[in-house]
Amino acid sequence: MRFWRDSRRTERRDGSGPTTRRDARAQTTIDFAIGAGVFLLAVAFVIAFIPSMLSPFAGGGQEDTVVADRVASNLVGGVLSAPETPYRVDGECAAVFFGASVMGDFDCGFDPDAVTVNERVGVSSRVNLHITIDGDRSGDGIERLCWDNAERRVVEADASGCDVRFEAGQSPPTDTGSVVVAWRAVSLAGETGQLEVRVW
Structure with missing residues (x-):
């Protein structure tokens, strides 16, 4: 001293x-x-x-966080895209996943006959899920994406040809503190999009 x-x-x-x-x-x-x-x-x-600033999650408990992360990773790693090209979402696979009629040559990583979104991602029916894909195709901001059945292409939800919105599952509660969100940046129809999985 x-x-x-x-x-x-x-x-x-x-x-x-x-x-x-x-x-x-x-x-x-x-x-x-x-x-x-x-x-x-x-x-x-x-x-x-x-750690919470660097993590790709928001809110919720540990179990919900694990489920949200696993579902998001599976969707971009082989369910909506080919395993050899992860994060490159196939527009037709996404359309069928969110409720469009099955295309002629279906080769995606989920069962198109599954009734609920939980069955398509292999999660218990006790888990509340909400899955969406958003993007900016017109240059005027991020919006919900949609499938145009007539032209068989991805459009924004406010477009005139929007037939199937890229949104599935239950509506999230208004209390966002109980909802876990996992997101992944994806390539869809040649442009950048964002897939979000909400679990509560």
């Missing part, structure tokens, strides 16, 4: 000449405690908040 000494020359009270007074000052226990406390608070902040 280092000490700093300050020597000052002062006059004696009797006026007989100068004398030397030494004042000693050192780091105290309180100074150390404050410094350690600030450091521990900074470490606690990093541990508590940084």
Whole structure:
């Protein structure tokens, strides 16, 4: 521990000449405690908040987070796209997944005869799911995507040829704090889109 000494020359009270007074000052226990406390608070902040900022999830419990992540990964890794080209969603597979009639040559990673979205992704019916695909095809912002049956192409939901919206499952509750969201950036019909899976 280092000490700093300050020597000052002062006059004696009797006026007989100068004398030397030494004042000693050192780091105290309180100074150390404050410094350690600030450091521990900074470490606690990093541990508590940084992982949630970097994670591709929002809200919810641990089990819901695992389900949302698994469903999103499966959808972009082989259910809606070929296993050799993950994250490149096939427009016709997506259309059938969200409710369009089965195309002539069906070769996607799910059973088109499955009635519910839970059956198509292999999740228990007790789990509440909501799956969507959004994108910006017209350059005026992110919107829900849709399938045009007549032209067999992906359009935005507000387009005149929108027949099957890329949206399936139950409507999420208004209490968003109980909903876990996992999302993946995908390529769909040559443009960037976003697949979102909500679980609660």
